[in-house]
Amino acid sequence: MFNYYPTPLPDEHLASVVYRAFLLTYYKEIEHHIKVRHKQSFFDTPINCWVPAYESLFCHFSGLESVDTLLKRHSNVMDYGMWAAKANNTKTLADSLESLSTMNWKLSLYVATDRGWRYCPECANEEVKQHGTSYWHASHQRYYQRTCPKHNTLLIYYTSAKFSLPPIGESSIPASTQEIEVDRLLAKIVCTLRQLPHREQKKRLICALKQKLNVAKNMTRHSHNGRRLSQLHTKFSEAINTPEILPFFTFDKAISMLPPLTSMTGIYHMLNKNNQMHPMWYLMLIYAFLDEEDMLIAFDSTTDWDDFRWEVEANMMPISA
Ligand SMILES: [Zn+2]
Known part of the structure; x- marks a missing residue:
């Protein structure tokens, strides 16, 4: 898609890498470019990233990292692949990506955290000093995360409909103890399940x-x-x-x-x-x-589940609890 891609920064989402590549090459709206050249819209939300854009990135970075490493470090494919029946039958993350692209999730409209790009203002301000640019973090796009673990701030939704990079110079909102605790708990559950x-x-x-x-x-x-x-x-x-x-x-x-x-x-x-x-x-x-x-x-990984049946027998239960 582009001739040159910048090296992904730590925890940078691949969509962010594509956008930075675009900035280095073109100076028009990326959405327009993608729609005209590739006849499809993408990058409007983190969940809609299962697109051919990745293939272009894979070709470019194949000499440096394996596709799976790239997806693990710089995307949320693993998060979306959890419990996905189709993704479960695949061997590599790249295969998962393919099946996730056609997935039709039930009740996905209600999940606010993957409806738009989110960022931590503290991270953005620090990174522009350190790397010369702000960028979207892959970990900040997790649908089960609302706070930045580094700064204990609430992640902010990027309000513009246009795909871009996180704004710089914004002030942050501290997260409450309960909000941090919920994030910690949900991340722990995800970690357990990944075993x-x-x-x-x-x-x-x-x-x-x-x-x-x-x-x-x-x-x-x-x-x-x-x-x-x-x-x-x-x-x-x-x-x-x-x-x-x-x-x-x-x-x-x-x-x-x-x-x-x-x-x-x-x-x-x-x-x-x-x-x-x-x-x-x-x-x-x-x-x-x-x-x-x-x-x-x-979720004990040593338990053998081969004989397990899907259905629970219909037990008689007392009416009053
Ligand atoms: Zn932060």
Whole structure:
């Protein structure tokens, strides 16, 4: 696409490298250039980056780093690949990239943190002094992260619709202790899950949740277990309706007004293995329902899961809890 690409800076997102390459070559809007030359729009949000632009980068950097190393260090492919059924069948991150590009996530519209590019003003100000340019950090585009771990500040959304680099000279907003704590916790869950073989991640997660919640096959709102679903529905809404968690999403308070949470069978649909939810929802299910002990058992990489069945038997449960 371009003849020259600058070397990626530490933790720089590849989209940022492409934009810097563009600045060195052309002096028009990059969106216009891409649309005219390549007949497609991209780079509008971090989640929409699964595009041929990467191939051009791979060719350019192939002598320096392997494609997988490049994607691991300078993209969020690993974050989006978690629990993605199609990505699970692939061997390399480059294969994952290919399958992720066609992925149609359920409920992805509500995930605010991957709807636009985010940056830390402190990082941007420091980097312009150090490297002569600000840039998008790959780690700051994680949908499960709202704060900069280096400066304990809130990541800021870049408000312009145009793809660009983070603005310089902006002031930062300190993150609260709870916000930092939630980020730490979610990152820890992701780290634990990464220890597991890729193909087992989704299966283990759904099985562990079904066991814990006793969500069985044929469980509907009309069955005697309807009350259980109703309780879970309330608990999940409460876990999300907090000042620390709500900003991860685009809806306001009272998430229970939105599908699939309008229905108390929403949780059941989320745990359907054939549905491909946005990975943030799986993280939220863990956050709301599994404690450390459950995770130790379910995500223990030494456990052999070959005989594990998807469905939990429909148990009889007492109506009153
Ligand atoms: Zn920072």
